[in-house]
Amino acid sequence: MSWITILKPKSIFAACLLGGGLVLPGCGIVDKHVEWETVEPETYPVLKAIGYAPINAQTGDTESMKLIMAMKASKLDAYRELTEQVYGQQIAGSQSVSNLVMNSETMKSSVEGVIRGAKVVKTYPVGDDTYVTELTLDMKKVHDIYLTTVKPRKVKSVKYY
Incomplete structure (x- = not known):
């Protein structure tokens, strides 16, 4: 023992x-002391997104109201596309089989996230019934916004006592 x-x-x-x-x-x-420094990527991509909306399908009493609603809808569609690029898209599906015969099949997709720093490049009608909004998202600007709220760090040096 x-x-x-x-x-x-x-x-x-x-x-x-x-x-x-x-x-x-x-x-x-x-006992130790760790010194940190911020990390910055070497390159920053610029993401682009285009949103579309039909004008005549919008609710509104006048053509002007329908046009304004289509402007808003196309902007939201462009933001949805940007969100897909940044965060990805969640897809859920299910199938139902009974006696080896397909009963039903469903698929659902969702996108969720916060987009900061996007810029509207153009917004314009196309043809008689479609409105388009073009957005860009400079990831350098997103990184700068991120740094103002959270300070990402890496180990700069460690001193042991």
Whole structure:
């Protein structure tokens, strides 16, 4: 039987301290200072998205109201496309089979996220019944906005005492 197994649990810590250099690294008693620095990517992509909306299908009493609603709908569609590019798209599907015969099949997709820093490049009608909005998202600008809220860091140096 070794002398550590004879010691009580409270005195094992004292044995670690008394054991010296051989046992001390295993005891985990090390004090250190970590210095951090921010990390910046080498390149930043510029994402582009286009949103479409039909004008005549919009609700509204006048053509002007329908046009304004189509403007808003095409902008939302462009933002949805940007969100897909940044965060991806979640797709869920299900199938139902009974007696080896397909009963039903459904598929659902969803996109969720926050887009900051997007810029409307153009907004214009195409033909008689479609409205288009073009957006860009400069990821450099997104990175700068991100840095104002959260400071990403990496280890710059570690000093052990």
